[in-house]
Amino acid sequence: MISLRKHIDEHREAVDEFALTAFRSSLAAIARCGKRAVPPLGQDLSRKLEQIQGALQQPVSTDALTAATKRAEAELALWADLAVRLHEDNEREMREIVRAVANAAESVERRDEKYTSQIGDLSVKLRSIASLNDLAMIRRSIVDSAAALKTCVEQMAAESRASVTELSKEVNHYRDRLRESERVSMLDTLTNVANRRAFEYQLQARIEGGSVFSLLMIDLNDFKSVNDRYGHLAGDDLLRQFASELLRQFSGDDLVGRWGGDEFVVLTTCDLKEAHARADRIRHWAMGEYKIKTANGTVKVPLQGSIGVAQWNGKEDGVTLLARADAGSYDAKGSSTRATRGAA
Numbered sequence: 001m002i003s004l005r006k007h008i009d010e011h012r013e014a015v016d017e018f019a020l021t022a023f024r025s026s027l028a029a030i031a032r033c034g035k036r037a038v039p040p041l042g043q044d045l046s047r048k049l050e051q052i053q054g055a056l057q058q059p060v061s062t063d064a065l066t067a068a069t070k071r072a073e074a075e076l077a078l079w080a081d082l083a084v085r086l087h088e089d090n091e092r093e094m095r096e097i098v099r100a101v102a103n104a105a106e107s108v109e110r111r112d113e114k115y116t117s118q119i120g121d122l123s124v125k126l127r128s129i130a131s132l133n134d135l136a137m138i139r140r141s142i143v144d145s146a147a148a149l150k151t152c153v154e155q156m157a158a159e160s161r162a163s164v165t166e167l168s169k170e171v172n173h174y175r176d177r178l179r180e181s182e183r184v185s186m187l188d189t190l191t192n193v194a195n196r197r198a199f200e201y202q203l204q205a206r207i208e209g210g211s212v213f214s215l216l217m218i219d220l221n222d223f224k225s226v227n228d229r230y231g232h233l234a235g236d237d238l239l240r241q242f243a244s245e246l247l248r249q250f251s252g253d254d255l256v257g258r259w260g261g262d263e264f265v266v267l268t269t270c271d272l273k274e275a276h277a278r279a280d281r282i283r284h285w286a287m288g289e290y291k292i293k294t295a296n297g298t299v300k301v302p303l304q305g306s307i308g309v310a311q312w313n314g315k316e317d318g319v320t321l322l323a324r325a326d327a328g329s330y331d332a333k334g335s336s337t338r339a340t341r342g343a344a
Contacts, residue, residue, distance in 0.1 A: 020065075024053045027072060036197075038083045044189065045079045046260065051232060054224075190236055191243035194257035199265055202255045203318045206267060210314070214275035216266040217308040217325040218246070218282065219333060223262035226301055230294040237292045242303060245286040249278065265325075272311035279307045306333035 031046040052068050052075070186198035194202070206213050220242070227235040239262065246264060247256050255267040268275055287304050308328025312321055 020056060023065075023068075024056055027053050030076065034079060038079075045075065047190075047232065047236075048075045050261070054227075188243075188258040191240050191258050193243045193247060193264070194255055196257065196259060199255065199257035199259065199267070200318065202257075202267055203321075207312065207318060211269070212271055212311070213267060213269050214272055214309060214311040215321055215325045216268065216275060216279055216282075217259070217322070217329045218264040218266070218305050219308075219329045220262040220264075220303060220305045221333060222304075226292075230292065230299065230301075234292045234294045234299075238290055238301065238303065241290050241292070242286060246282065249281050249286060272309065275309045275311060279309050282307060306330070308332060 027049045031049045034045040049072065052072050055064070056068055186195060186201075187193070188195040203215075223235065223238075226238055239258075243256070243258065243264065246266070250256055250266060250268060253269050257265050257267075259265045266278075268278060270278070282305075288302070289300050290303050291298050291300055306329045308325040308330070310321055310324040310328060316324075
């Protein structure tokens with residue numbers, strides 16, 4: 001027993017480090033699952049959990065670990081409440097659509113019942129004409145009945161057109177709302193470019209389409225230092241500005257998206273040579289000095305990034321293509337780091 005306690009004491013630091021690493025990994029996994037489960041809320045959850053992970057650096061005191069655990073629990077509880085509320089809002093919108101269609105159906109049914117009664121009365125009147133002996137009265141009754149039937153048919157046609165018009169307005173209104181909801185769900189809430197879900201959908205669509213396209217993966221260098229020095233709100237401001245500049249470098253046929261954190265992706269309809277030219281354009285126009293808002297005012301910060309470029313070879317899946325572009329970005333970052341050290 002003494003030797004066991006001694007062994008635990010000797011390796012306690014390693015055990016603590018392992019547990020801390022596991023805790024950080026769990027937070028990262030939760031963030032990824034949050035993005036996939038509820039994309040409109042996932043980015044904010046990921047950012048907050050990243051902040052918690054950043055605070056968990058060795059050595060970590062028991063109080064700090066307890067505080068980080070409570071904060072993570074609070075953020076997850078808030079995210080769950082917001083997810084439930086979003087789900088309830090979507091359910092309510094769908095119920096409104098169903099209710100509008102049901103009301104229209106009931107309106108048609110009531111109209112048909114009304115005119116069924118009128119036509120039935122007219123039929124009884126027409127049958128009674130047969131028992132009349134006065135030809136002039138028969139003629140007058142037929143003319144009146146024909147006029148009543150014509151009026152009834154015209155009213156039915158007018159009400160049908162009005163009902164169809166009103167129903168079309170209702171359907172178009174809710175269709176527009178659903179389209180807007182779908183559009184928002186495909187956007188990154190921070191930068192207003194395509195989110196990961198939209199990117200993965202478009203990537204698969206382009207692969208299935210079979211046309212030539214290339215993928216650019218952009219990893220901003222030393223972005224964490226901006227967050228550490230000026231705060232996450234300043235970092236968010238920088239991400240928004242960079243995303244806006246990045247959008248300006250591409251046409252409507254291309255897709256600019258945020259992969260996550262400080263990583264961006266672009267799907268562009270061109271071959272590898274042209275994709276490299278566009279990467280150079282990003283380095284020239286989208287990289288450089290930015291003015292960002294901080295708690296103490298506006299400051300200028302330099303921004304550079306590593307860009308990996310890969311053209312789809314016509315056979316590979318999206319995961320393989322992403323891996324090739326990511327490897328190119330990693331190599332570019334390594335070359336940039338070595339060049340910086342050499343200059344120093």
